[in-house]
Amino acid sequence: MSIRSPNGRPVRPALLLFAFAFAIMADPVSSIAYAVEAALRELAGDLGLLVVTMTVVLAIVCLIVLNYDQLIRRFPEGGGAVAATGMAFGEGWAFLPLGALVVDFVLTIAISVAAAAAAIVAYVPSLAPFKVVIAALLCCFVAGLTWFGHIGRSVFATMTVAFVGVAFPIFVLGFTAPHSVGSSPIHGSGTSTAWTVLLAFPVAMALATGIEAPASAIAQLAQLDDRGRRRFGRVTLILTVAITGSLTLLLAVLGVRLRTGVPVADSTMIADVARRSVGEGSLFAMFQLTSSLLLLAAASSSFQAGPGLLKALARRRDPDDVGRGILHPALGATNRHHTPYWSVLVYLVVSLAVVIVSEAREQSLVLFYAVSVFVSFLAGLVAMARFSFRERNRPRIAVNVIGAVVVSFTLVVNLTRGYPILSLAASIAIGGTFAHLWIRQGRPRGIAQAERAMETER
Numbered sequence: 001m002s003i004r005s006p007n008g009r010p011v012r013p014a015l016l017l018f019a020f021a022f023a024i025m026a027d028p029v030s031s032i033a034y035a036v037e038a039a040l041r042e043l044a045g046d047l048g049l050l051v052v053t054m055t056v057v058l059a060i061v062c063l064i065v066l067n068y069d070q071l072i073r074r075f076p077e078g079g080g081a082v083a084a085t086g087m088a089f090g091e092g093w094a095f096l097p098l099g100a101l102v103v104d105f106v107l108t109i110a111i112s113v114a115a116a117a118a119a120i121v122a123y124v125p126s127l128a129p130f131k132v133v134i135a136a137l138l139c140c141f142v143a144g145l146t147w148f149g150h151i152g153r154s155v156f157a158t159m160t161v162a163f164v165g166v167a168f169p170i171f172v173l174g175f176t177a178p179h180s181v182g183s184s185p186i187h188g189s190g191t192s193t194a195w196t197v198l199l200a201f202p203v204a205m206a207l208a209t210g211i212e213a214p215a216s217a218i219a220q221l222a223q224l225d226d227r228g229r230r231r232f233g234r235v236t237l238i239l240t241v242a243i244t245g246s247l248t249l250l251l252a253v254l255g256v257r258l259r260t261g262v263p264v265a266d267s268t269m270i271a272d273v274a275r276r277s278v279g280e281g282s283l284f285a286m287f288q289l290t291s292s293l294l295l296l297a298a299a300s301s302s303f304q305a306g307p308g309l310l311k312a313l314a315r316r317r318d319p320d321d322v323g324r325g326i327l328h329p330a331l332g333a334t335n336r337h338h339t340p341y342w343s344v345l346v347y348l349v350v351s352l353a354v355v356i357v358s359e360a361r362e363q364s365l366v367l368f369y370a371v372s373v374f375v376s377f378l379a380g381l382v383a384m385a386r387f388s389f390r391e392r393n394r395p396r397i398a399v400n401v402i403g404a405v406v407v408s409f410t411l412v413v414n415l416t417r418g419y420p421i422l423s424l425a426a427s428i429a430i431g432g433t434f435a436h437l438w439i440r441q442g443r444p445r446g447i448a449q450a451e452r453a454m455e456t457e458r
Helices: 013-024 026-030 032-042 047-074 080-089 091-123 125-147 153-176 194-208 213-220 226-257 269-278 282-313 341-357 362-391 394-415 421-440 447-456
Strands: none
Touching: 013 026, 013 153, 013 213, 013 226, 026 032, 026 091, 026 153, 026 226, 026 282, 032 047, 032 091, 032 194, 032 226, 032 269, 032 282, 032 362, 047 080, 047 194, 047 213, 047 226, 047 362, 047 394, 080 091, 080 213, 080 362, 080 447, 091 125, 091 269, 091 282, 091 341, 091 362, 091 421, 091 447, 125 282, 125 341, 153 226, 153 269, 153 282, 194 362, 194 394, 213 226, 213 447, 226 269, 269 282, 282 341, 282 447, 362 394, 362 421, 394 421
């Protein structure tokens, strides 16, 4: 197969797939840094249930992947849940996943820089009093890099590969020749039941974030035809689940084996596991460095995608260009590096506010994160179920309905915890505001393609 880059140069399919797949999976792979710990905290430190809980999480991730595999087959040109919802129910309904997407990008930035700061503090505990400042500076640093244009897929891919390359040796040494073993009890003091797992796993579903990315990101692959984009998207989904799932289970099992309980305030579970596996030497330092860089890569990706979405929704400055814009034209203004600088500033200010209000506690943000992600999942799954009902495809109906029910349960359980309802409220408020502006602009067509436009302009 002959593939050429936008500048006309030939590109090897294997190299393009590598760069695309490993860049896209940076977000879900980075979520390992906080998702497993979130589950352990919700289990009140009961290590005996940790592996079971994370297995349930991965089973649900696989179910979501089956649904998104269908979405990629149906929309090989990209567009994700937004395009599916708009086509299934009308463009007006596309604003719900659009609102959730905006919230998702903000929380991805906030939780990623907070987790990166936590990784730094875990290596240098004396910096603990400055964690919020470190997270805020990292947020500004990533936003500043965005000013100079989009970072290529190969950079994000390199970050992912570097983390995986360092993590696996650490896990191997942890199983074969651990440096030390902790003293945390395997079973907690409370009564452990299946209901405990059912209440705990939704917290760790932040691990599913980024699973939807291939469905929209394939729009970037303009050098491929529909068949090629379908193949790249589906292979990326499989690789993402395989690598994320393997790392997650290895971390959970090793955490139990090394008796690594809920970490102290100045550390993280993943750092404690790595420290007990190999000690405080250079390999541990490399692990903390690569995990921090991977988290910053995830934040950078959202700093590109989020402003890109606002740019795609902005009205054109040319009054004769009706387009699909609904937001102020300034949000679409770009510098010579094609960066929508006012949109970047909007995301920076809001993300900094979230970091400061949460005191850069990534574990506090996990609940909010899972809610915003699953609102978008639910919209996409319900849309796919509608398509399947129209086509009377019973196997797909079963997959779509079961997926929608499981996602709904996860969403409801997280919302019952109280504060996470703010994520849902923010998603609805933003989506509602977009819908109001859309109506005022005369309902311009093409809104449901905003996520696709966001990717093609990257």
